[in-house]
Amino acid sequence: MTHELLDRALIEEATKKSGLIWVRGGGHPAHPGPGDEVPTRPLWHVWADGAAFLIGDGPGEQPLPGLADGGDAVVTVRSKDKGGRLVSWSARVTELTAGTPEWEAAVGELKGKRLNAPDGEAMPERWARECRLVRLEPTGATAPLPDGSLAQRPVPTSATTRQEIPAALPRLLLKRRKRR
Template sequence: MTTEQAGAEIAAVMKKAGLVWLSWDGRRAAPAWFAAVDGAYVVLADRSGSAEQPLPGLAEAGQVEVVVPAKPATNRLAAWTATVRRLDPASEEWTAAAQVLRTERLNAAGLDTQLDRWRTEADLLVLDPTGEFTDSAHAYDEQTRTVSPSGSPAATRGKLPFILHRRPTRRTPLS
């Protein structure tokens, strides 16, 4: 597959996606929303622990694997690699990408100060496709892609709490 064909296939797959899963430096994949800007894909990565999407270390990563989920989110549509490039907040490219991201950002708080906040607290990162597919929709193999959930202190183990006015488990017949 040539680079142009790979770019066209990546563009077709990315049109169907609302978000992607990014995996870099051996880390667990993290969901990220993105916007397409001039054939490249831009993500916003939080730098200082603010309310933006947390993607720690992505700005320093050289490459990232981008996994595009299918609409029923139980399957992969494709997976491809990209190089990561940080945009300079003083450049016109940053302003153009930020304007496109701003329109894609749903439920944003503080729209009047959003771009200033992004300049100081976040990184705009461009994911440039390398043309290498690591997984595609038509390439099935026996490899399992299930991952056990990460540990969380929110998990409850043990006996369920007592519930008042619970319905009886056995219902009496109507006749």
């Protein structure tokens, strides 16, 4: 019993303090099959009422692949200070219905953490129309940390902004430093 309480406390403290968690959804529980494994993705979240809440799958929001209502997920939490892996835990996925008291409470928490929202105060109404709100509730003990690295190639995306730097940029930066 004591070990379970310590695991629960570790999960809660680590997840609450980290602004980013790594989530691997298991797909839909009614249709499991080979090759259905979804890659692990970094997702922003809010910890409230003993669970992690995620908003996404709408225009301009993070994707939530493999996080189906009633399914399972594995959550890995990193250290906010050093970025190293702290704990991994399994979760039960529940999708919340817009307008319910639990949905309203979760959106109230998420709204304060959403950075760069294009619509400000109209955000909750847009989330209700176009997005999914998912609750990841811990289901048990923590998973043992792996011995090796779990590094993977990034998921392909069109959001890449990396370009060659302009040839004049180093000169411009050096001039500013010399003037000071």
